[in-house]
Amino acid sequence: MSIKVITVSRQFGSGGRTIGHEVAKRLGWDFYDKELVKKIAAESGLAESYILESGEYACSTNSFLFSWAMNSAGGRSGSLPMSDQLFIIQNNIIRDLAEKGNCVIVGRCSDYALRDRDDCLHTYVHADTAFRADRIVRLYGERTDTPEKRLKEKDDKRRAYYRHYTGHNWGAAENFHICLDSGRLGIERCVDIIVDAAKMV
């Protein structure tokens, strides 16, 4: 079956988002990264900044405000912890986007949300610490003397979040169709490989 959706999971600083954006541009498809956060914010009533942050935390605390908002919005899932409710909302939005097709979705366990569809190409982008540390300082303007520490914190959070919600190991090759080391291969080559695979599978 031909590919209609590409998911891009990535290590922080690996260039996965840039790769996903370029792939979408080359294919003429929609790209969901910040757009996805906006949709989740609209659906949940929560601030985008909170959603951005919570996408990396496996949090088990409850929030009266969120539960109240959820109940007011239709009484759905109101008794679940806030992070679980948010996960359910984002999963539903990701599935709706996939149903429409022709899109690239970055992060948010989208590979897991769409694991049962056979029209998806699930990709994972990673790189060694030196490549990522240079990148977050140079491109993201990270102001830290120890970018390596910042990378480790982000890696640990994403690993815990992914594990908590999917039950799988983060970065395990078997969860993806293509995993690429952007540091070794280069951003452009990663884009080429994913675009070619999407066209030819």
Add this chain to the structure above:
Amino acid sequence: MSIKVITVSRQFGSGGRTIGHEVAKRLGWDFYDKELVKKIAAESGLAESYILESGEYACSTNSFLFSWAMNSAGGRSGSLPMSDQLFIIQNNIIRDLAEKGNCVIVGRCSDYALRDRDDCLHTYVHADTAFRADRIVRLYGERTDTPEKRLKEKDDKRRAYYRHYTGHNWGAAENFHICLDSGRLGIERCVDIIVDAAKMV
């Protein structure tokens, strides 16, 4: 730096060996799979069948016969467990092959043995159980009513062996430059991706 060596690690039945062989053919490079076993046999004095089998077992028992053979061959590493001595021998052979360059090496933790070289492309090939089960029955003539059980046994052994000797998780994307799902992408497409990457990196 240009690529002179490609390593192919793979799940049993994924077609990784076939992919490696085809990649070597397309590049006009040497291919080491059974040839590697023959070299290890010649160096260690052990039977090829034993080496083939031990490549998947993390064994900590000692063997008087092997230790005696090792000592007779020059007194090297004679006090180590047999499996450790074999690992050292195969590591040295893999490093010698890499030094000569222009070769594809399948399995035997070759990615780990060559982790410090920057002229290597480390690849990992995997596929889902259904694809691999069909393949081992159809192509390898596996005579079992439960190929899935056979796959799990092999996976478990390779995982334990890799973990034991490298300290890393088997199948973790971060240990490789390219990981591919041969079941989803197809054998030919995997060959294309690896050959292109080897030429263009």
